[in-house]
Amino acid sequence: MEEKLPFAKAEVVRLMRKYLDDDKMIRERVKIEMNKFLGEIVKNICKELNKYPYTVVEHDMFKECVYPYRNLDRINEEKERMIKHLEAIKSDCDALISEIKRSFDLTSKL
Structure with missing residues (x-):
């Protein structure tokens, strides 16, 4: 008994073959899982679209809902930039803590 898949398997496989190297073979399980994915x-996109109160799905709504899928690289770059910035702030804080401890260490000055 074959599983009910959301898309025609042949179309999904055709698209996969279009972007995979010619020497790649695709296992049946991968074809099925790609289809399900x-x-x-x-x-998920439709769930997001359903959050709008409108009865007509407009292009701007669609663009907003697919943004995370289309901009993964940009989102990851922004995440890395933010992490580096926070690490720099943390380093500055650690340096300030050391400076305060050294400046206000009353026990060593007695």
């Missing part, structure tokens, strides 16, 4: 993405 794409169906999950559609489901």
Whole structure:
């Protein structure tokens, strides 16, 4: 008994082959899981679209809902930039703590 997949398997495989190297073989389980994964993405985007109070789905709404999928690289770059900035702040704080401890160490000055 074959599973009910959200998309025609042949179409998903055709798209995969279009972007995979020619020497790659695709296992059956991967074809099925890719199909399910794409169906999950559609489901998640539609859940986001359902949050709008409007009865018509507009292009701007769609663009907003797919933003995380289309901008993964930019989002990851921003995350890395923010982490580096926070690490620099942490380093500054550690230096200030050391300076305060050294400046206000009353026990060594007695």
